[in-house]
Amino acid sequence: MNSLYSSFKLDYTNPECDFLNINLDEDTPLFVDAYAMSRSSNAHMKLGHETLRFFMSETLVGLKNYIQDPTAINSLWEPKCFSEPKGTGIGLAKNGHKGRGSHDVKCQQITTALRNSKAVETGDLEDLEELLLVIEGIGSDTISDITLNISKKHFIEYTQEKCKKLNIPVSQTKEKIRYFCSVDKTWKSDKFDLPHLEVGLEKILSYLIFIPNEILEKNMAYGCNYFYTNVATPVYVDQNLAAGSSFIYSLKNGTKRVNKKEMRKDDKYKGGKKRMDNFISDNPKSLKEYRKTVADKRYKKNQDKKNPKKDDSE
Structure with a gap:
């Protein structure tokens, strides 16, 4: 080269x-x-x-x-x-x-x-x-x-x-x-x-x-899909659990869960930049949450790839 x-x-x-x-x-x-x-x-x-x-x-x-x-x-x-x-x-x-x-x-x-x-x-x-x-x-x-x-x-x-x-x-x-x-x-x-x-x-x-x-x-710390998956989706899940929506199912022990795959078929809970724009305006703390949690983890993961830790046994 x-x-x-x-x-x-x-x-x-x-x-x-x-x-x-x-x-x-x-x-x-x-x-x-x-x-x-x-x-x-x-x-x-x-x-x-x-x-x-x-x-x-x-x-x-x-x-x-x-x-x-x-x-x-x-x-x-x-x-x-x-x-x-x-x-x-x-x-x-x-x-x-x-x-x-x-x-x-x-x-x-x-x-x-x-x-x-x-x-x-x-x-x-x-x-x-x-x-x-x-x-x-x-x-x-x-x-x-x-x-x-x-x-x-x-x-x-x-x-x-x-x-x-x-x-x-x-x-x-x-x-x-x-x-x-x-x-x-x-x-x-x-x-x-x-x-x-x-x-x-x-x-x-x-x-x-x-x-x-x-x-x-190659993959930046910020990304719409990461925001949707890690910040918006948990909020949507909580909303569905509180509302008792049709996306809820029960485990054998009675614990309630939300079928995320089915939930995401509903336009109200789909991803995309326009929807995330609306989500951020409705959830003003969401950007700070993303920066402190998701972006920070992605940044550290990227840095670890560049600087892999050597095995102490070597």
Whole structure:
């Protein structure tokens, strides 16, 4: 594999080499997990997540005032600010690296969905990753791209720090790179000193942005199906038990149970992002419950896979 580490002769056993070994020929199917950023011990990633939260806060304020002034939300969600990030080496591009003419984030679709979201209306949504639970058309690849675009300067600063420690040569980018500035509450662009290598099938010289392995996932901590199964379904079960519904059956010892398979055939208890949006607005504590229980367990499970514990007997 033509890779970042081999090109710069990096030693993968070096503790400082804790970032993705970018495949220079094609993208690696991994995504930036915003929840993992919030749990990271790396200062740049923590600041990156703070920027995400600030962006979401500004988004919610803009949505609240949308009728009187739609410019605020439109300036935050400018399509030109959400093109697929270059130089990261992650995503779903099948041929070469993305970032050159591949699909961009559909900002209008997202803002329209947010304006119609009951969870947004009731003020329950707070974090960017929560959009995965309620907005149709947003998957891991899209939320990863959004995360990278908003917090790009923090990833750039992380990259610059690694280059300095590992003696990786850098040069100024020819193009300006956009990022969201939480201090000035606006999008900015600038040129940065970054490492450059030839990427993709066409071997085009491109700047590179490093991403810590600890925040890269195939399956993010947040997911609508996980929310439905682990948070919404237990509530539906309790509702059916209390109502004495037709989905209830009894064990030999008299214990009452709910036939979840049959229950889920009823439209009232089916999953899906629209229904979970309504569920969250009706159950305001459900998002915090998911974050503290399900997301935390999924995060730890993902980290354990990356850092398997050695058998003490070895």
